Amino acid sequence: MTAHDRWIHTPPRKSATFDDYSIAEIRRAAATGIYDIRGAGTKRKLPHFDDLLFLGASISRYPLEGYREKCATDVTIGARYAKKPITLKIPITIAGMSFGALSGPAKEALGRGASAVGTSTTTGDGGMTAEERQHSKTLVYQVLPSRYGMNPNDLRKADAIEVVVGQGAKPGGGGMLLGQKITKRVADMRRLPEGIDQRSACRHPDWTGPDDLEIKILELREITDWEKPVYVKVGASRPYYDTALAVKAGADAVVIDGMQGGTAATQDVFIENVGLPILSAIAPAVQALQDLGMHRQVQLIVSGGIRNGADVAKCLALGADAVSIGTAALIALGDNDPHLEDAYRALGTTAGAYDDWHEGRDPAGITTQDPRLSARLDPAIAGRKLANYLSVLTLEAQTIARSCGKSHVHNLEPEDLVALTVEAAAMARVPVAGTSWIPGKNG
Amino acid sequence: MPTIDLTNTTLRELNGALHKLSHESNETLWRVLNPRGLHSVAAGIDAPIQVEIEGHVGYYCAGMNQRAYVVVRGNAGQGVAENMMSGHVHVQGDASQAAGASGCGGLLVIDGNASARCGISMKGIDIVVKGSVGHLSAFMAQAGNLVVLGDAGEALGDSIYEAHLYVRGSVKGLGADCIEKPLKEHHKAELQKLLSAAGVNGSVDIGEFRRYGSARKLYHFHIDNVGSY
Numbered sequence: 117m118t119a120h121d122r123w124i125h126t127p128p129r130k131s132a133t134f135d136d137y138s139i140a141e142i143r144r145a146a147a148t149g150i151y152d153i154r155g156a157g158t159k160r161k162l163p164h165f166d167d168l169l170f171l172g173a174s175i176s177r178y179p180l181e182g183y184r185e186k187c188a189t190d191v192t193i194g195a196r197y198a199k200k201p202i203t204l205k206i207p208i209t210i211a212g213m214s215f216g217a218l219s220g221p222a223k224e225a226l227g228r229g230a231s232a233v234g235t236s237t238t239t240g241d242g243g244m245t246a247e248e249r250q251h252s253k254t255l256v257y258q259v260l261p262s263r264y265g266m267n268p269n270d271l272r273k274a275d276a277i278e279v280v281v282g283q284g285a286k287p288g289g290g291g292m293l294l295g296q297k298i299t300k301r302v303a304d305m306r307r308l309p310e311g312i313d314q315r316s317a318c319r320h321p322d323w324t325g326p327d328d329l330e331i332k333i334l335e336l337r338e339i340t341d342w343e344k345p346v347y348v349k350v351g352a353s354r355p356y357y358d359t360a361l362a363v364k365a366g367a368d369a370v371v372i373d374g375m376q377g378g379t380a381a382t383q384d385v386f387i388e389n390v391g392l393p394i395l396s397a398i399a400p401a402v403q404a405l406q407d408l409g410m411h412r413q414v415q416l417i418v419s420g421g422i423r424n425g426a427d428v429a430k431c432l433a434l435g436a437d438a439v440s441i442g443t444a445a446l447i448a449l450g451d452n453d454p455h456l457e458d459a460y461r462a463l464g465t466t467a468g469a470y471d472d473w474h475e476g477r478d479p480a481g482i483t484t485q486d487p488r489l490s491a492r493l494d495p496a497i498a499g500r501k502l503a504n505y506l507s508v509l510t511l512e513a514q515t516i517a518r519s520c521g522k523s524h525v526h527n528l529e530p531e532d533l534v535a536l537t538v539e540a541a542a543m544a545r546v547p548v549a550g551t552s553w554i555p556g557k558n559g
Numbered sequence: 560m561p562t563i564d565l566t567n568t569t570l571r572e573l574n575g576a577l578h579k580l581s582h583e584s585n586e587t588l589w590r591v592l593n594p595r596g597l598h599s600v601a602a603g604i605d606a607p608i609q610v611e612i613e614g615h616v617g618y619y620c621a622g623m624n625q626r627a628y629v630v631v632r633g634n635a636g637q638g639v640a641e642n643m644m645s646g647h648v649h650v651q652g653d654a655s656q657a658a659g660a661s662g663c664g665g666l667l668v669i670d671g672n673a674s675a676r677c678g679i680s681m682k683g684i685d686i687v688v689k690g691s692v693g694h695l696s697a698f699m700a701q702a703g704n705l706v707v708l709g710d711a712g713e714a715l716g717d718s719i720y721e722a723h724l725y726v727r728g729s730v731k732g733l734g735a736d737c738i739e740k741p742l743k744e745h746h747k748a749e750l751q752k753l754l755s756a757a758g759v760n761g762s763v764d765i766g767e768f769r770r771y772g773s774a775r776k777l778y779h780f781h782i783d784n785v786g787s788y
Contacts, residue, residue: 322660322679339622
């Protein structure tokens with residue numbers, strides 16, 4: 117060994133555990149002393165719908181003609197107890213997102229897009245705006261722990277009511293809306309001081325537990341004269357028991373939101389480490405409904421990471437009655453659009469990664485209350501884009517359903533699916549491709 | 560005067576009848592007999608009427624009330640007058656948890672004691688409790704007034720925003736960001752008005768009350784406040 121050889125090292129090797137992102141987060145935490153808050157859902161790789169495939173038709177299953185034979189997509193929600201159940205033309209709804217988290221034009225665009233294709237949109241933490249009601253043919257009104265903006269007049273104006281127990285991005289966590297977005301109008305609607313960092317409660321103020329929930333639902337039905345369907349929304353956590361308890365409490369519909377579902381603002385550690393991927397939550401929820409004899413009587417709506425018609429079809433095949441989209445709807449409106457790359461770079465990010473929705477500086481004018489920025493979003497054009505996207509999701513789901521020989525998307529079934537991985541097979545309770553093996557079910 | 564006996568009339572029939580009343584209805588005084596602890600009695604009224612309930616009620620009596628004057632001649636279960644918008648609800652006995660929760664307006668008077676979380680998330684309602692209130696009362700209280708003639712339990716006004724709290728007796732403990740504040744003349748005037756509205760006239764010395772409200776230190780996230788959460 118020469119003296120020089122002593123300084124020859126192995127190639128630089130970064131730790132798989134302390135990867136670049138983890139190291140950067142340690143540095144950021146050390147510099148700021150506070151956890152990272154951001155919007156959107158989990159960004160980690162998870163077992164998802166990409167891990168499932170449809171089998172399609174074969175000798176024993178014959179398909180329907182793609183351009184000849186009808187494949188229906190309608191869904192009725194709330195017939196269990198509501199005098200006025202709602203019927204949607206497509207089984208894809210818009211998830212709850214607040215005015216406050218979103219700009220007025222963004223809420224209007226969601227209403228326009230959803231109404232154009234015959235589906236519903238949903239209010240959020242902060243109440244109902246007149247514009248939202250005006251532009252949403254079918255509007256679901258959320259009853260949230262904070263009760264910001266809650267009032268009986270809006271409750272009666274709604275077409276359905278959604279009692280929000282939790283959401284997929286943060287099961288067990290309350291919302292946040294930081295001061296930049298608490299403008300005068302938002303503050304007035306929520307009865308808060310302007311400009312404060314708003315903390316939403318994580319539990320409802322007047323009920324705890326399933327027995328109370330039953331009584332709360334009774335009150336909401338009484339106040340609205342039993343007209344409105346009542347949904348119960350939970351973050352995917354204990355889907356079998358939460359579904360069963362929601363049914364027991366008298367829900368007309370159960371909404372289960374996986375951890376890929378977005379949020380306006382929550383701690384990154386919460387988003388990434390609490391809750392279940394939606395793939396693992398659907399089969400247990402359906403099982404609960406079947407065990408209670410309530411499958412298709414109480415509708416199951418699932419959400420969290422739905423991107424295309426195949427995802428929609430897979431949810432329905434696993435037994436859901438409808439799906440809900442949030443992040444994908446915002447992308448359809450123009451969120452994270454590459455044509456805004458310069459603006460995203462100025463914010464220290466890039467198109468496709470922008471998630472500082474809580475800061476109110478969204479160059480697309482969607483997650484902001486800054487009138488200069490929100491004026492950039494034309495609600496008519498953005499609504500048209502959303503309608504187009506919803507139509508494509510529907511067409512794609514129909515295409516797959518026809519290939520499986522189904523005259524209604526609800527006729528898709530687990531038997532139509534296989535999984536590419538053992539994990540996905542176990543979670544979705546469908547066989548590994550090419551086998552009859554469902555891990556955990558039959559050995 | 561319509562009299563509804565809940566032993567032979569359903570809750571749905573009662574509430575349905577109350578909801579159908581027009582604002583100009585002449586049927587302005589209703590008596591409800593034998594409520595037997597039923598839930599949601601007289602919930603969702605939106606008319607300037609008086610409803611007298613002769614007995615104990617369960618959860619959410621007079622929930623989301625608008626403009627009506629509802630008297631409970633007995634005790635009230637959880638969430639009485641929750642999310643009330645306007646009007647007046649008077650419980651002549653005790654009230655369970657979360658009385659007046661998230662109320663936006665109107666006046667709730669409880670002659671006896673209120674349990675935990677009285678006035679939780681209140682958003683403009685006025686609440687007068689002639690007895691004592693339990694723990695975590697006025698939790699995250701945003702606006703309105705809570706007046707307690709007796710004592711308050713632990714963590715009063717935890718994470719409070721801009722509601723005003725007046726307590727005549729002892730306070731077992733204040734919650735995060737809740738502090739005692741001076742009782743100034745305009746507060747005394749506000750208190751006098753609330754007591755008068757609740758039917759407490761002259762029998763109480765305003766000077767015996769102490770006022771509590773927000774220190775406003777948790778209005779913005781800051782690392783220095785981490786120990787408060």
